[in-house]
Amino acid sequence: MSTSTSTFVRNASGESTAWWRTAVIYQVYPRSFADGNGDGTGDLAGVRSRLPYLSSLGVDAIWFTPWYSSPLADGGYDVADYRAIDPAFGTLEEAESLIAEAAALGIRTIVDIVPNHVSDQHEWFRAALAAEPGSPERQRFWFREGRGPDGSQPPTDWISSFSGGTWTRTTNGDGTPGEWYLHLFAPQQPDLNWNHPDVRREHEDVLRFWFDRGVAGIRIDSATMPVKDDSFPVLVDERGPGGHPFVDRDGLHDIYRGWRAVADSYEEPRMLVGEIWLADHRRFARYLRPDEMHTAFNFDFMMRPWDPAQLRESIQTTVDAHRPVGAAPTWTLSNHDVTRPATRFGREDSSFGFAARRFGIPTDLATGRRRARAAALLTGALPGSLYLYQGDELGLPEVEDLPRGALQDPMYFRSEGVDPGRDGCRVPLPWTESGPTFGFGDGTAPSWLPQPVGWGGYSVQAQEADPGSTLSLYRSMLALRRSEPALRGEDFAWVDSSDGVVAFRRGEDLLCLVNLGPAAVALPPHSSVLLTSDGLVAGTLPTDTAVWLRR
Structure with a gap:
């Protein structure tokens, strides 16, 4: 089985501009990435200072969650002004400088647009x-x-x-x-009426505003929700495809065709990636038709448990869904809304679902860490683009013991404290082994969410020179993605394996095996080992371990 290909647009030099098909895209949550002015909140100055780190990691693009003017009632997804940077993060001039400086390092920029709603301060x-x-x-x-x-x-x-x-x-x-x-989200996020011409015109103008400043792509938040049934019917489960009153309505596709026309109007076409949570894969694929979005996030894979049959099914379903429309799949293990994989994969139920999230769920971090490392090689070997959430390359766990008084996520408050919310995956990154904020900022101000004691053990400084660290694993993986033609192509096929192993071929000679079973398994014939998530044992692949082989 092979994924289908599509015609690539090429620029004047003959270089393919369909970079998003195989790109490694790193998600930056600005409040928590790096603090450039020492006030405890991450900002654009902090990101600019860490661009060399992102370059050395080997990413092709940075996706920024909203950096716009906002009261931050929902972490910036309540936008007050799309044409202004929130003062907590910096200025528009700094954003323009960041985009240019990243581009000089070969790193493109993707920004978040939230079409469903605005801030109540808009x-x-x-x-x-x-x-x-x-x-x-x-x-x-x-x-x-x-x-x-x-x-x-x-x-x-x-x-x-x-x-x-x-x-x-x-x-x-x-x-x-x-x-x-x-307001389908918090009261501070009133929903827009997309039947109104002002709404459509304004959003297309906002796209141009950022594309004109060098932004290479747009991530579309809650992309299935902006269009509503204006009869406001009772919410029932029996409605057929496209019949939900505020999810996946057919009128959305005309909106995104308009956005695609804007993106395609540039000499180097810009890309659109949608946040599309849909169980119906045929409905999902409709957003990826050639005149709509280029790609969409793969939530199905991210929500699956650490189970070989489940992961194989998700991979196969994903490839099958994308083939008819010629789109490239995306793969990711987490984001700013989801429990980090090092914690999630150590739980008895390692799947993810918002409704099941609770305080006090036991986890085995040693097991979770091994599985997260193996999952990194699994996703890194699949055809398509790879999204990394900041800190996953450090193996950060979810911070599950934040003081209740420090929590800020509206999901926690609106559930009356039942749902712990998403703050645990948003704790500021550790850059150094010691210091007031482990190098997150250079001042004494505490970070906006408290970092755990011992957070420095996960820091970039602690992992930089350790060849066995998770950071070193990610750097090696991303370097191989760039250098191996098989991983830059779209050829993909399953290979025979035991029940507990997920195994597939890329190109003619590269194999990926992930052992999710209870016992070590023998490796197939091969000429060399390219990379392992953890050590091999006497020529066998231990449980919860992945390997890339040359046949």
């Missing part, structure tokens, strides 16, 4: 609240009268992605209760 929403019901200002959002004789019940029974309801009631100028507005 000028449009402030104007809407100040205006009367039925006014033009309110038409850009979803304002509705409540149910019941006095309008005291919300317009629908829809459930928020952050727990709780999806409507908040306003107060009229005279102090009486007013209309309700829709």
Whole structure:
């Protein structure tokens, strides 16, 4: 079996501009990557100072979660102004310098766009609240009268992605209760009405604003949610494909065709990657048709447990879903919303699901670390692009004992403390073995989320010269991805293996084997060992270990 190919666009020098098909893309969560001014919050100055590190790691692009002006009610995904950098992170001029400096090192920049909603501090929403019901200002959002004789019940029974309801009631100028507005996430994130021409025009202008500043791509947040059924029906499970009132509605595709036209209008076409959480792989693939997005995140793979049958099924399903539309798959183990793999893979249930996330779930970090290292080689060998979340290359675990008073994620608060939220994977990175913030900042200000005692043991400094470290493993893996033609191509085929082993071939002579079984297994005939996640034992592959072989 081989993945399908597509025609690549080439620039004037003949170089392929479809770089995203095989790229290694590193996700930066700006608040937690590096603090350049010592105030305890990560910023663009910090990222600029660490560009040499990212270059030495071997990444092709950086994806920044929102760095725009924001009250940070949801970590920046509540955008107040897309054309301004939040002062906590720096200035627009610094962002432009960062983009240029990264490009000089061969690293492209991807920024996050959030089409479903804006901040309640956005000028449009402030104007809407100040205006009367039925006014033009309110038409850009979803304002509705409540149910019941006095309008005291919300317009629908829809459930928020952050727990709780999806409507908040306003107060009229005279102090009486007013209309309700829709927010599929937190109340500070009012949903936009994509039926309004201003909304579509504004977002296409924002794309141009950033593309004109050298941004190479756009990551589209919550990409299946902006279009709503404006009859606001009761939420039921029996609706067919495309029939959910606010997920995966058919009207989305016209929006993204417009975005693709903007991206394709540049001499070097820009790329679009969507955050698309869909179980129906046929519906998923519709977003990747040649006139829509270039790629989409592979959440199915990321949510699977450490189980050979489950992982094989996910890989096969992913390849099959992408083949008809000629798109390249993406692979990732985590992101800023998901429990880190070094913790997740050490649990009895190593799958991931938001509904199951709770405090106090036991984990075996030694097992989780071995599996996370093996999973890195598994994903690194698959055809397509690879996304790395900051700190996974250091083997960072989830920080699960943050003080309750330090938690900031709205998922924790809106679940009334049942869901621990996402702060545990957002703890600032350790760069040095010691110091007030382990090199995250050069000042004495504490980091915005507290780092654990012993965090320095995971630091870049602690791992830099250790050939057995997780950082060294990632550097070796990414170097091989660049140098091995088989890993830059799209050829992929399963090879026979025992039940507990995931094994496949890339190109003519490169094999990847991952042993998820309980006992060591013999290696197949090979001419050399290219890389292992942990040591081989007497020519066998131990449990929870991966290897790349040359046949």
